[in-house]
Amino acid sequence: MKAFVMKEIGRVGFLEKPVPGLGPGDALVRTTRALICTSDTHTVKGGIGPRQDLTLGHEAVGVVEAVGGEVKDFRPGDRVLAGAITPDWGDLSSQNGYPSQSGAPLGGFKFANLKDGVFAEYFHVNEADANLARIPDGIPDEAAVYCADMLSTGFMGAEHGNIPMGGTVAVLAQGPVGLMVTAGARLLGAGLVIGVESVPGRQKLARLYGADAIVDFTKEDVVERVLELTDGQGVDTAVEALGADATFQTCVRITKPGGTISNTGYFGEGEFVSIPRVEWGVGMADKTIATGLCPGGRLRMERLLRVLENKRLDPTHLTTHEFRFDEMERAFEVADKKLEDVVKVLITF
Amino acid sequence: MKAFVMKEIGRVGFLEKPVPGLGPGDALVRTTRALICTSDTHTVKGGIGPRQDLTLGHEAVGVVEAVGGEVKDFRPGDRVLAGAITPDWGDLSSQNGYPSQSGAPLGGFKFANLKDGVFAEYFHVNEADANLARIPDGIPDEAAVYCADMLSTGFMGAEHGNIPMGGTVAVLAQGPVGLMVTAGARLLGAGLVIGVESVPGRQKLARLYGADAIVDFTKEDVVERVLELTDGQGVDTAVEALGADATFQTCVRITKPGGTISNTGYFGEGEFVSIPRVEWGVGMADKTIATGLCPGGRLRMERLLRVLENKRLDPTHLTTHEFRFDEMERAFEVADKKLEDVVKVLITF
């Protein structure tokens, strides 16, 4: 089968690979739609270390092609979604409530990391009964595919933020994950959602997905402006959706005592991430810093699909570019170099 | 001043009373709008025991007329909202996180219970700095007044329900509190909200406030229908919004293992409320039963006002009837006898 791989650090391309084999609980899925994630581009730059001929991609939907002998709930022909994270559900960390950390820190992140990803004609899913979800008829593939990572990670950013009903939330910044944090904060009862973003197209999407106010960090001081918008108190919840030290610091500064800083960003550089000491209340201001990795699993995916099915949200506005799988090299370049105000690139197989 | 009182069990009417005096932390508010609550009618029937010449009403907004010497944040002329529940914030139960229970079980419920209520030209507010909230300019009195009890109680029903993002919720029934539970469940991320109600007008409001499906208990079996709507699993959260033993039992029956039954109903009759033993998993199915009394206090009210200010919800569709204060006797009759498909009755002073 045809696969789009990271040949080595810095180099991508197509490769012919064998169709993956199946263990007794596994499934093979024929890919129909996929999305390119910024983290795919990080991976190619060496973000998770060297890899050779690793198939990229972790956001996809498709049709079940084959299942192992112990799979009970899925059969060939089922239209399915797999989460970007496919945990080992019996693992100690899963039993502890943290399936994304199963096997090892971030160990639920298997696609395009511990095994081949989804940018191929077929992909392999471990513990299929626990990691696949059937896509309801009313939801097209090009919407369902957003559940795999964008909705799950973005909503997690809001969920970890402990937002009180009617509370105040700031989301820094409004890339695809940040936009889904914004949508998630709205879905979870935030009374005021402030989107921090400078790119006009993303500001517009932020409004569409529920931001009540936009703060442009190139034009105003974020800390001052957020305090102004919150009567000097700071927000109940600040969500980091960029993965930059400066943004993280701002999050701590704009959060009120008793509030939560919720991180969704991938921090790729530097030895340390910096907590501003004084604004952290010298370690005593009851400001909590929460983190996490995209929740996966069938239950999560079923719930996210229900969010789409009952029209709470239309994620397809994130799709700024569409390509066929055989145009993958150009598609990847657009995503990697952030050309043409790209937000998300959809691939059709 | 003129007050509308419960003269004794079963009898209401106007009475001339002195304007309330103020302690050092208190405020006097000139009433501008109020709502009649079903619990006012329960009170008159003797629901909380005998009372003599007790001013009724606990949902109101107004303008500050005077404040005690230690009040810092409010002054005459401020347009304000007081929660239906006005806790003693230093009390042990408040320190324990349950201000509605301050002083005694349900002890935060002072208006028209432990002291005179708000159906009068003026009403008294204890701990004004902690129990009043300024109403933002954009919110008219007739909307703000819904925060006092309807939004606070209804949203509480959803908040106590521990609704997962995209989870399933059933709300039994769709009276004014139930409708605000429905709205609250939507605001808190429910992926499917099922409203149980038989009255056509209320079914319509349920749709308006966010119910995805309506179950009419006069036409179908609620347990069967809810299981059908949830792939046989039952809901994550069932909210009791009526206060009837049969409804409570249904809530236990339709909740999945690991789910929550959240009560907002006032149970006025019988020695016991009945948990169906088998469907409760013989005491072992991880079904939690939560209860509570309308959260009050300035922070809560400020957050609810923010929900209105940023257009998450328009509660005024609940207002089916409007009267002047001098028409209070007729107004009360409409509410009490549930005439003309009444939902809420708004009083203008």
Add this chain to the structure above:
Amino acid sequence: MKAFVMKEIGRVGFLEKPVPGLGPGDALVRTTRALICTSDTHTVKGGIGPRQDLTLGHEAVGVVEAVGGEVKDFRPGDRVLAGAITPDWGDLSSQNGYPSQSGAPLGGFKFANLKDGVFAEYFHVNEADANLARIPDGIPDEAAVYCADMLSTGFMGAEHGNIPMGGTVAVLAQGPVGLMVTAGARLLGAGLVIGVESVPGRQKLARLYGADAIVDFTKEDVVERVLELTDGQGVDTAVEALGADATFQTCVRITKPGGTISNTGYFGEGEFVSIPRVEWGVGMADKTIATGLCPGGRLRMERLLRVLENKRLDPTHLTTHEFRFDEMERAFEVADKKLEDVVKVLITF
């Protein structure tokens, strides 16, 4: 192999059975020690419906005899403990945080319910890597075996009780589970633990396991006495450890507003379990009722074994009787008829 079975409702005895076969993730354990549980006697009386030749028992330790081809962490010769509850870890209910409910309500309860139990020379464990725990050298079998159910269920009763540091707890009654609730409440920071019990031997054990006060319901009014012991406020947490309607009612009555009633009891009779309406605050006193079924799984068992290893607790004082496996009929009679002040009966294989 030899097995001690429920032949039909009301009749037990030995039976020769084949050694269980193994699926790829399963393990076969040679039994070394087991405990008889009150619920075994309920089962024989028909508590979970008719069964034919079902091997009884769900509390055991042993030595791994064989493992399936996909088991990674255990091998023949390992001394191991299996929880009484052995969940399907990939199931939706497990993903939802309720593994004891996996597959169906109470579906994690497989031993002596959905499959043969542990009162046999060998027993079968599903998902061995996730449901077995290695027993540290310092812990003898006769102590480790208490983790399977007694510690796990008893501690759960305390854990679900949301006990504040220094809070007040009442435990009704002091059977083997109740005694472990008492121990668990102490381990979780309760400042006052009140054991309700009338049997002198159990009162003595209650003191040993940490009860600060004993209330004998045959000699004093439990509600009055508990209120007296808590300055009239009621307890933060009341744990039902009997499974009787009257005891459950008392729990609701003695719990303060904002407190928790935590159930561990199996309710075997009647159509309903009764919540006393007024003391429940007419549905508004912020009293939460929590339930659950003995948590299982490797992580839970490892943590409980650590509790024993570091000498937090010695559960062997619960063992009032010891028998060899070939004396099982007499042993079961002692447990069933509660002869000779029995608390727990230990079986050696």
Add this chain to the structure above:
Amino acid sequence: MKAFVMKEIGRVGFLEKPVPGLGPGDALVRTTRALICTSDTHTVKGGIGPRQDLTLGHEAVGVVEAVGGEVKDFRPGDRVLAGAITPDWGDLSSQNGYPSQSGAPLGGFKFANLKDGVFAEYFHVNEADANLARIPDGIPDEAAVYCADMLSTGFMGAEHGNIPMGGTVAVLAQGPVGLMVTAGARLLGAGLVIGVESVPGRQKLARLYGADAIVDFTKEDVVERVLELTDGQGVDTAVEALGADATFQTCVRITKPGGTISNTGYFGEGEFVSIPRVEWGVGMADKTIATGLCPGGRLRMERLLRVLENKRLDPTHLTTHEFRFDEMERAFEVADKKLEDVVKVLITF
């Protein structure tokens, strides 16, 4: 009256001051015992900025001398404890569940910060009904005085750590607060408590208060050793009880994915506190960082007194030195310069 004050940065001494006046809800307490806190010495060095003639001290017990006109529950002659933190209970932050942050970040910290402290013949308590607790007869002053800060802060470190029953905890380091974290972790069900400390006297106290293992950072690598003690997994909970960047970093490194870093330390230096990026899982390992400031208030104090009353803990082993109030200058020198292996210095009035 005689008061021991910070005259300016770096200089302390006695001063004659007027007895404090009382507002309607306040109380005046005649001091009987007090403890010197490390933070008193930080204050004198300028840790909270310049102060002139500020009475020092925030840990004390005494006898009520006088009360304001609205105080209901206390009267002259009552033997009482005041928490180090005396919140404004009606404040928005208190309503939000964070009374220590009332009024301003860390605003509940009034003694020896926003007003005169307790190192004087009399001290003033705001909101006396909410901030005082009566000391039960069985508890001597020299034990009760530890509740004000040491138990409350130390236990908070454990409480914020989200310790699972039987979980693993490391406490860095074993000063007086760290020792009470150790005791608190044991009281909250930790199955393994690791104390990190190099001073022999403190190591010994750590054992006494419940540490199962001691790691001496001058002799072994803390990260390696803690991983070794936890089968390579890291701890469920690491508590920072020193306030140093290096120690904080170690806490992040030794915590397992899904675990919690709980801070009790006061960070007095540097612009930033540093999170080690990789061991924090690049922001995705579900490691939560929690902080807080000593919980105050009557309910907290009553619960801590109950812990002492029922013999869960004897804090008086922390007292290494005792002085009379007139020896305060020498006493303060011992505490400030950490002479003679001082842990805590008790002052008798």
